[in-house]
Structures are given as structure tokens and as C-alpha cells.
Amino acid sequence: MTAHLAGGDLNRLRQLNADSVIRVLRDEPPQTLTELSRRVGLSRASTEDVVQELLEVGWVAEVEPAAGGVGRPARRYRFRADAGHLLGVDIGGHKVLAVVTDLDGTVLHSRQVPVTPELGRSERLAATDRVIGRALRAAGLTGDRLWGAGVATTGLVDGTGRVMLSEALTEWTGVDLAGHLRDRVGGAVRVENDCKVAALAETWRGVARHASDMVFILAGWRTGAGLIIGGKLHRGFGNAAGEIGALPAAGWQRAPGHLRARPDQGDVFAAARAGDKTAMAALRRYVKDLAQGVSALVLTLDPELVVIGGGFSRSADVFLEPLRAELDRWCLRTPEIRVSTLADEGVALGAAKLALDMSSPQLRTRR
Amino acid sequence: MTAHLAGGDLNRLRQLNADSVIRVLRDEPPQTLTELSRRVGLSRASTEDVVQELLEVGWVAEVEPAAGGVGRPARRYRFRADAGHLLGVDIGGHKVLAVVTDLDGTVLHSRQVPVTPELGRSERLAATDRVIGRALRAAGLTGDRLWGAGVATTGLVDGTGRVMLSEALTEWTGVDLAGHLRDRVGGAVRVENDCKVAALAETWRGVARHASDMVFILAGWRTGAGLIIGGKLHRGFGNAAGEIGALPAAGWQRAPGHLRARPDQGDVFAAARAGDKTAMAALRRYVKDLAQGVSALVLTLDPELVVIGGGFSRSADVFLEPLRAELDRWCLRTPEIRVSTLADEGVALGAAKLALDMSSPQLRTRR
DNA sequence: GCAGTTATCAAGGACTCCATCTAAAGGCGT
DNA sequence: ACGCCTTTAGATGGAGTCCTTGATAACTGC
Numbered sequence: 001m002t003a004h005l006a007g008g009d010l011n012r013l014r015q016l017n018a019d020s021v022i023r024v025l026r027d028e029p030p031q032t033l034t035e036l037s038r039r040v041g042l043s044r045a046s047t048e049d050v051v052q053e054l055l056e057v058g059w060v061a062e063v064e065p066a067a068g069g070v071g072r073p074a075r076r077y078r079f080r081a082d083a084g085h086l087l088g089v090d091i092g093g094h095k096v097l098a099v100v101t102d103l104d105g106t107v108l109h110s111r112q113v114p115v116t117p118e119l120g121r122s123e124r125l126a127a128t129d130r131v132i133g134r135a136l137r138a139a140g141l142t143g144d145r146l147w148g149a150g151v152a153t154t155g156l157v158d159g160t161g162r163v164m165l166s167e168a169l170t171e172w173t174g175v176d177l178a179g180h181l182r183d184r185v186g187g188a189v190r191v192e193n194d195c196k197v198a199a200l201a202e203t204w205r206g207v208a209r210h211a212s213d214m215v216f217i218l219a220g221w222r223t224g225a226g227l228i229i230g231g232k233l234h235r236g237f238g239n240a241a242g243e244i245g246a247l248p249a250a251g252w253q254r255a256p257g258h259l260r261a262r263p264d265q266g267d268v269f270a271a272a273r274a275g276d277k278t279a280m281a282a283l284r285r286y287v288k289d290l291a292q293g294v295s296a297l298v299l300t301l302d303p304e305l306v307v308i309g310g311g312f313s314r315s316a317d318v319f320l321e322p323l324r325a326e327l328d329r330w331c332l333r334t335p336e337i338r339v340s341t342l343a344d345e346g347v348a349l350g351a352a353k354l355a356l357d358m359s360s361p362q363l364r365t366r367r
Numbered sequence: 368m369t370a371h372l373a374g375g376d377l378n379r380l381r382q383l384n385a386d387s388v389i390r391v392l393r394d395e396p397p398q399t400l401t402e403l404s405r406r407v408g409l410s411r412a413s414t415e416d417v418v419q420e421l422l423e424v425g426w427v428a429e430v431e432p433a434a435g436g437v438g439r440p441a442r443r444y445r446f447r448a449d450a451g452h453l454l455g456v457d458i459g460g461h462k463v464l465a466v467v468t469d470l471d472g473t474v475l476h477s478r479q480v481p482v483t484p485e486l487g488r489s490e491r492l493a494a495t496d497r498v499i500g501r502a503l504r505a506a507g508l509t510g511d512r513l514w515g516a517g518v519a520t521t522g523l524v525d526g527t528g529r530v531m532l533s534e535a536l537t538e539w540t541g542v543d544l545a546g547h548l549r550d551r552v553g554g555a556v557r558v559e560n561d562c563k564v565a566a567l568a569e570t571w572r573g574v575a576r577h578a579s580d581m582v583f584i585l586a587g588w589r590t591g592a593g594l595i596i597g598g599k600l601h602r603g604f605g606n607a608a609g610e611i612g613a614l615p616a617a618g619w620q621r622a623p624g625h626l627r628a629r630p631d632q633g634d635v636f637a638a639a640r641a642g643d644k645t646a647m648a649a650l651r652r653y654v655k656d657l658a659q660g661v662s663a664l665v666l667t668l669d670p671e672l673v674v675i676g677g678g679f680s681r682s683a684d685v686f687l688e689p690l691r692a693e694l695d696r697w698c699l700r701t702p703e704i705r706v707s708t709l710a711d712e713g714v715a716l717g718a719a720k721l722a723l724d725m726s727s728p729q730l731r732t733r734r
Numbered sequence: 735g736c737a738g739t740t741a742t743c744a745a746g747g748a749c750t751c752c753a754t755c756t757a758a759a760g761g762c763g764t
Numbered sequence: 765a766c767g768c769c770t771t772t773a774g775a776t777g778g779a780g781t782c783c784t785t786g787a788t789a790a791c792t793g794c
Contacts, residue, residue, distance in 0.1 A: 009782075009783095010380070010748085010749055010750060010781065010782060010783090011749085011750095012380075013377070013379075013380045013749095013750070013751090013781090014749085014750065014751095017750090017751095032772080033772080033773085034771085034772075042751075042752090043751065043752050043753080044752095044772090044773095045751075045752065045753080045754095045774090045775095046750075046751050046752070048773085048774085049750080049751085068761090069760085069761085069771085070760075070761055070762085070769080070770055070771070071759080071760070071761080071769085071770040071771025071772065072758060072759040072760060072770080072771050072772040072773070073759065073760065073771085073772075074771075074772055074773085075772085075773080156699070165699075213603065213604050225667075227667070227668075229596050229597065229601065230596065230597055230599070230601075232597070234596065234597075234668070235669075236580065236668060236669025236670070237580050237669050237670055237671040237702065238669050238699075238700045239669070240666075240669040240699050240700055241667065241668055241669040242667065242669075243666050243667075243669070243699055244663060244666045244667050245666075246666055246697065246698070246699055247659075247662055247663055247666055247697050248697075249616045249617075249659060249663075250616075250663070250666075292614075292616060295614055296611060296614055296616075296617070296663045296667065297667055299607075299610050299611045299612075299613055299614055299617075300592075300594070300608065300609065300610075300611050300663065300664055300667045300668070301594075301601070301603060301608055301667070302602075302603025302604055302605050302606070302607040302608040302609075302610070303603070303604055304604040330613065330614050330615075331613070332523070332532075332605075332607050332610055332613055333605045333607055335604065376751075376752095377750065377751055377752090377779090377780055377781060378780080378781095380750090380780095380781070380782090381780085381781065381782095384781090384782095399741085400741080400742085401740085401741075409782075409783090410782065410783050410784080411741090411742095411783095412743090412744095412782075412783065412784080413781075413782050413783070415742080415743085416781080416782085435792090436739095436740090436791090436792080437738080437739055437740075437791080437792055437793080438738085438739040438740030438741070438790080438791065438792075439739075439740050439741045439742080439789065439790040439791055439792095440740085440741080440790070440791065441740075441741055441742090442741080442742085
């Protein structure tokens, strides 16, 4: 029924504790053992034991002790983000982007190539290979040195890493992305929908770091959503969670059209910001439609936070307030709204997080 | 961030394992140690140890071994549902219902009194007290012998057991239900929205027993929803999850009205079943509106299952197929739809489950 | 009655966590 | 410079949990 944390083995207990230590160390500045033990809830002795093990495996490193203070100086430990590398790939309609990150989600190297939605399947795959190759070369890595790789793309993705349905990209439905990538990077590959991993990225390195219930809105020429529920990415039974846009009443199919239908093809956001009346009216209609779907998500889930990402998020200043006002009309409790700061790399970063989540459990301890 | 299963203590490991054993024993017919150990993933010896402990505390009991079969007959153990009792209370507009159940969710005693939505606060509370008293007397229990009590009512409920907002009941907003009940039954009381606990009941004793992602629809003169996500009840950050009905576009505010607006005030479902044209048309309009909101929930969450409960569920035969067809129009993947079989007691049963979830952890083991 | 099968029970070992104690390292006052 | 105080490091022994192994017990079928 639930993915219940079956107790089991003693080993498992140690793993859980090692997990806790790593989590604390990753979120906080370097800690002493005493601080750590208080944080994790273990005794000092056990904490020391765990840390010792993590040191040996390379997950944590020691930093020189802080000067000053009374008593014997305590050793301090930090998370070793450089212990491994992750590859995150974003295969979109207009660009393919690959990033190599450390375990903390810092982007070390980033490469992209422009593509078009009309590109054929094999050309898009070739572009992907090319970008991955460049990113890896820039990092001085080979595929098999990676801890894992994550791939994000538009459309519905099934559990085995195959694209079930993609409306935006030609010849993309049915492509076996996991299979294609597996040969190019060593071993572990996971594939997921781009909105979903963008949500993941926000909880990892973005503006939703401490939210356990969050709705991510991809606002761009496509509109989509990704959901974090109970601190975890919610995929849905058929991997189709967050697809509220399929409902006409949600307004998402129509929403971006309001912005496109302008006589001059300039930046509607800039025009609206400058006071252009027709641009402002178009934006109002966009927000009104967008808000329908967002309201549905918010009323359904009652999240702590809504994060706006996607291409339009860089212009969010002009529509954030109207959006908030529109949500106030419908929602019982309008959540806080934040704008993503991850820019173009959000999706690729989330893909890297996918890779991390997949790879960590095995490597956490000696055994 | 997440409510992470902090490892901690060795004791905790044993608790997790005891949990697993109990879960298996509750879901399955009496098991032998060998079967159990395979199920739980522990060695036979450890399983025996756990079971021994659970025997002493009273959570499990031995049944006489099965006859027949080769080899030494194995001892068999069953979950002792009669080890404790739970109280579940459903405070609605038209009735107040209290049930006393065993730990398995079997209703042992059930009492109810009719009320009206217009009843004042103190009268409704008095009716509640009366019903609880009767149910407890019938069970031969006093409040302090209960393992816990759960209360469900319409409206939004906050974390402390206070009704934040109730539109259907007069003088109900602001009432401190947990406080009121705490004096009458011993100790632990939890209060929750009725749709939410009805969903809980379906995963416990209803038709959603093995679904970890489920949407429960309360279909009646009010329409509401409760969500099970990842095997757990999803409350939302402000306890307002599932309130999609607040969105006009979802159609739920209007939906039941189609059924009420008939010239003769008979049973519209019976009439539709008999072929009455206007009744069928009204039902069609009802389903069309209902499906908008349900589609929004389904597209958002992509659940494994949708369960229809509430007053109309007993007439679901006449609108289940139309509903399914309507969902097919909007949803990418229409989930399985089942009809609740818990009848009037669903909400009260879910309230009892609330009580169980709250009370079990402490009492699980000796220490 | 005997072989075959399966379960119970006990003993020993490994691992994890904890409490406690001593040694070490630095600041501070005299 | 010296001892005192505070805090941490590191080591030891004990308790709890799980696992493996092997001896013993109970029942069936021939």
C-alpha cells in the first residue's frame, strides 16, 4: 500500500541516520559533532561513528576548527559537494541544455544548442548527444564517472523512461530516451517531464527550499505545472499529475494566445510595463486565464507556496500582482507566490536532482 | 523540510518492524511465523521475537493451528482487533452519528440522532454529547477506556480542532470541538473535515484499501472531496485541501441544484432510473457539472482511483456511466471509479481511523 | 514404527547505539 | 608561566536488535 519505511535490517537504521547527518550538513554551515548530534537526535558517540564512516566514503570533509571560544576546539565537518558529479539534461523545443553539477546542485558547466520544435527525432537526439559531450568534456569527465544522469523533456514520460506523448515536439512520442542515454553515460539514467523536474529544482536550489507542499507553474508559451507534495515530487499513478492544462475550463490552452495576438510582434511584457494599453489588456486576459488553472491547483492542494517559473517568469514583475489579485478572488487561502530565480537552467538542474535522488542510497555507506 | 523518518534509536527500529508485522496481520488472514517473516522481510527468529512482544502487549493473539498439511503444524497468529476501542463521531447538518469500533474498523455500536442545519451551537453540541453517551453505554465503555476519539464535521477545521469556517451549519464557525470533546472522552481527540475522513475510511475499510493515490468525492446535496496522496491523507498547508468546489468553474456549487429544481419533489434518481425524461435531463446536467470538478482533481493528481461516496452514492448506478463518459472527455487517463459501500457510516468510521492513527504509536510496544 | 517435513527454541556472533570516563586542547585569571 | 576551567576527542563496556546455525519437537504418510 504505502511505500512504508519497512524497518528491517540494522544496516537500514544506520543508513537513515547517515541520511539525516548528510541532510543537516548540506543545509547548514559546517557543524561540530556536538551540534550535529543535537540536530540529528543521536548521541555524540554515535554521531561520531556515522561521521567517521561518511568521511571514509567521501561524503563529508573536515574543515579547520573555528578560532576563539572556550574549551577544546571542536572539529568541524562540511558536506563534500565535490565528491561526485551529476548530469542534467533539458531537451526542449527551442534548446537542448546540459549541465554538470556537484552534489549540492551548483552548476559547474553548462552547454546548450538551439533547436526547433520541428526537428526530427534523430536530429534532436544527435543534438542531445552533442551537448552532453561538450558539457562532459568541459568538466573533464567521462560518462561513466558520473553518479547519475537525469533527463527532462516536454510531454508525458512513463516509468521506464520512454516518452508516452509529446504534442510540442515532432516525432518525439515513443522515443526511448532512457535507452538512448544509457549507452552514452554510465548506468543510471532517469527521465521525467520538464515541469515536474523544474518543481524539483525549486525545492532543491530555488525559492521553495523549505516548502513541503508546493505548486510550480511553468509560465511560457506552453503552460504546465509540477507538484511537490509532502516534500516529494508527486508523479501520479500514470505519471500524469499536474496536467490540469488539459481541461479547457482551466484556461491554459488559451492563455498564451492572448499575448501572441498583437499587431506588432514585440515583447508584450515590455510594452505593458511601458504603459501600452493593448498590451496591458492582453496581459490581463492572460492572467485571468492562467489564474483559473492555478486556482484549481491551489484549491485542490492548498500548498504552502506557488512558484512561477518558465520563460515568462523573468517578466513576472508586470503580472505577479494581477495574478495574486485574481487568485484572491477564487482561493480560500491564497498561498505565498514567488518567482523562480533559476532562469533557463531550472529544468536541467531538476534533472540533475533526479539523478541525485536515484544514485544516493546505494553509495551512502561502505557496504 | 520533509517529515523525514529520522532513524535514531534502536527502539525505533523495533517499532518499525512491529508496525510492519501488525500491518500484515491486520490485512491478511492469520499467519504463521514463516509466512510473516517472509512478508515483513525479517528473519524468522526476529519475527518470533517481535510477535512474542506483541503477544504480551495484547496486539496479537494465537489461533489454533490449521489441521492438515505435512510437517509440524505452525502456530498461527491473528491481529487482536478487540484489544482496544475507538470512537468516531460525525457531526453533520442532518444527523449526528457516533460509532464505537474495534481496532480493525469493525463497527461494534452505532447511535445517531437527527438534527437540522439550523440548530444552534449549544444544541448541536448537546446532541453530540447525547449520542456519544449512548454509543459508549451500548459498548459498555467509559470515555477514558477509549484509545482515542475522532470527530468529523462539515467545514474547515484547523490543526487545534477548532472549526475555522462552516457555511452549512449555523453558529458553527469558531466552535472548539476538540476542547469540548476532550473533557467527555479521555484524552486524545482529533477533529477533521468530513470529506477528508471519509476518504480515510475508504482506504481503511472501504473500496480504496490498496490505493495509495485516491480521490474521494462526497456526492450529495453538498459536494466535497478528500485526497489520499502517497497513502496518506493530504490536509494541505492550511488544512484546506480538496476545496475545489470553491471554484465556480468546477461546477460543484451549481451541480446539486439541477436535481432539486424538479416540479415534483420525489427521488430524482428513482425517476431517472424509471426513464423519466426530465429527471434524466436533470441528472445529465448534474453529472456534467460534477465532472468538471472531478476532472480538475483527476488531472491535477492523476490518482489510481476515484471513489464516489456521500448521499447520492447509493444511487450511483444511474450516473456512474455518464460520469465516466464525461471524465473520458476531459481526462488524459480516466482512473478507475468505484462506489463507496460504507453508506452513512463512512465519515464516522474515518473519524475512528483518525483516532487510531493518533493513538497507535505510543502503545505499540512495552516501553 | 520410521522417514520426511516443518516448526520451535536456544546459543553465539555481528552491528548499532548509548553512557561514562579519561585525555587533550585551548582560554583566562593570577 | 602556571594552574584552573570549559569543552571536545577518543576509548571502553554495556544493552538492544537482528541474523545464522544447529538441536529438538511435532506431525504426516507409508
